[in-house]
Amino acid sequence: MKNENLFHWIFGSGSSQSVELLGTGIHNEWLSFLYCYGIIGFVLYGALILNLFSYSSKTAKVCPSLASSCYMMAIFILVLSMVSTTYGGYVGLWLYGFWGFIESKKNLILEKKNNEIM
Secondary structure (H helix, E strand, O other): OOOOOHHHHHHOOOOOOHHHHHOOOOOOHHHHHHHHHHHHHHHHHHHHHHHHHHHHHHHHHHOHHHHHHHHHHHHHHHHHHHHOOOOOOHHHHHHHHHHHHHHHHHHHHHHHHHHHHO
Protein backbone atom coordinates (compact mmCIF):
# COMPACT_ATOMS: atom_id res chain seq x y z
CA MET A 1 0.00 0.00 0.00
CA LYS A 2 2.99 2.31 0.37
CA ASN A 3 3.35 2.39 -3.41
CA GLU A 4 -0.19 3.59 -4.06
CA ASN A 5 -0.47 6.89 -5.89
CA LEU A 6 -2.42 10.01 -4.92
CA PHE A 7 -5.33 9.05 -7.20
CA HIS A 8 -5.76 5.79 -5.27
CA TRP A 9 -5.78 7.55 -1.89
CA ILE A 10 -8.40 10.05 -3.05
CA PHE A 11 -10.71 7.76 -5.06
CA GLY A 12 -9.75 4.26 -3.88
CA SER A 13 -9.03 1.11 -5.80
CA GLY A 14 -12.61 -0.01 -6.39
CA SER A 15 -15.16 -2.23 -4.74
CA SER A 16 -13.78 -5.48 -3.26
CA GLN A 17 -10.25 -4.79 -4.50
CA SER A 18 -8.85 -5.69 -1.08
CA VAL A 19 -9.41 -9.34 -2.03
CA GLU A 20 -6.77 -9.01 -4.75
CA LEU A 21 -4.33 -7.35 -2.36
CA LEU A 22 -4.84 -9.58 0.70
CA GLY A 23 -6.56 -12.66 -0.68
CA THR A 24 -9.53 -11.91 1.58
CA GLY A 25 -11.78 -8.99 2.35
CA ILE A 26 -10.94 -6.39 4.97
CA HIS A 27 -12.99 -7.14 8.07
CA ASN A 28 -13.25 -3.54 9.17
CA GLU A 29 -15.68 -1.25 7.35
CA TRP A 30 -13.59 1.86 8.00
CA LEU A 31 -10.40 0.39 6.53
CA SER A 32 -12.36 -1.23 3.72
CA PHE A 33 -13.95 2.07 2.73
CA LEU A 34 -10.59 3.84 2.94
CA TYR A 35 -8.86 1.28 0.72
CA CYS A 36 -11.67 0.54 -1.73
CA TYR A 37 -13.27 3.99 -2.02
CA GLY A 38 -10.44 6.29 -0.96
CA ILE A 39 -10.66 9.36 1.23
CA ILE A 40 -13.89 10.41 -0.47
CA GLY A 41 -15.62 7.13 0.38
CA PHE A 42 -14.19 7.15 3.89
CA VAL A 43 -15.57 10.65 4.55
CA LEU A 44 -18.97 9.71 3.09
CA TYR A 45 -19.09 6.60 5.29
CA GLY A 46 -18.23 8.72 8.32
CA ALA A 47 -21.01 11.14 7.34
CA LEU A 48 -23.43 8.20 7.19
CA ILE A 49 -22.51 7.13 10.72
CA LEU A 50 -22.86 10.73 11.97
CA ASN A 51 -26.23 10.89 10.22
CA LEU A 52 -27.40 7.84 12.19
CA PHE A 53 -26.55 9.62 15.44
CA SER A 54 -28.25 12.79 14.19
CA TYR A 55 -31.35 10.77 13.27
CA SER A 56 -31.29 9.17 16.72
CA SER A 57 -31.08 12.58 18.37
CA LYS A 58 -33.98 13.97 16.32
CA THR A 59 -36.08 10.88 17.01
CA ALA A 60 -35.31 11.13 20.72
CA LYS A 61 -36.63 14.70 20.80
CA VAL A 62 -39.83 13.80 18.97
CA CYS A 63 -40.45 10.40 20.59
CA PRO A 64 -38.50 9.98 23.85
CA SER A 65 -39.76 6.40 24.20
CA LEU A 66 -37.72 5.41 21.12
CA ALA A 67 -34.51 7.19 22.18
CA SER A 68 -32.79 4.23 23.81
CA SER A 69 -33.53 1.96 20.84
CA CYS A 70 -32.20 4.47 18.33
CA TYR A 71 -29.02 5.23 20.25
CA MET A 72 -28.44 1.54 20.93
CA MET A 73 -28.65 0.70 17.23
CA ALA A 74 -26.43 3.63 16.20
CA ILE A 75 -23.78 2.52 18.70
CA PHE A 76 -24.21 -1.11 17.61
CA ILE A 77 -23.61 -0.14 13.98
CA LEU A 78 -20.57 1.95 14.93
CA VAL A 79 -19.00 -0.88 16.96
CA LEU A 80 -19.93 -3.59 14.46
CA SER A 81 -18.39 -1.60 11.62
CA MET A 82 -15.04 -1.76 13.40
CA VAL A 83 -14.90 -5.55 13.38
CA SER A 84 -17.14 -6.69 10.56
CA THR A 85 -18.85 -5.77 7.34
CA THR A 86 -22.21 -4.30 8.28
CA TYR A 87 -23.79 -3.11 5.07
CA GLY A 88 -23.05 -5.99 2.77
CA GLY A 89 -24.05 -8.94 4.90
CA TYR A 90 -27.09 -10.44 6.52
CA VAL A 91 -26.64 -8.26 9.61
CA GLY A 92 -27.31 -5.23 7.41
CA LEU A 93 -30.74 -6.58 6.50
CA TRP A 94 -31.71 -6.78 10.18
CA LEU A 95 -30.35 -3.30 10.82
CA TYR A 96 -32.26 -1.80 7.90
CA GLY A 97 -35.39 -3.58 9.08
CA PHE A 98 -34.95 -2.19 12.57
CA TRP A 99 -34.54 1.39 11.32
CA GLY A 100 -37.65 0.95 9.19
CA PHE A 101 -39.55 -0.31 12.23
CA ILE A 102 -38.38 2.68 14.30
CA GLU A 103 -39.43 5.08 11.54
CA SER A 104 -42.90 3.53 11.28
CA LYS A 105 -43.27 3.53 15.08
CA LYS A 106 -42.22 7.20 15.20
CA ASN A 107 -44.76 8.07 12.51
CA LEU A 108 -47.53 6.27 14.42
CA ILE A 109 -46.67 8.16 17.61
CA LEU A 110 -46.60 11.50 15.76
CA GLU A 111 -49.89 10.71 14.04
CA LYS A 112 -51.48 9.87 17.39
CA LYS A 113 -50.19 13.12 18.91
CA ASN A 114 -51.56 15.12 15.96
CA ASN A 115 -54.98 13.44 16.27
CA GLU A 116 -55.11 14.26 19.99
CA ILE A 117 -54.38 17.93 19.29
CA MET A 118 -57.17 18.19 16.74
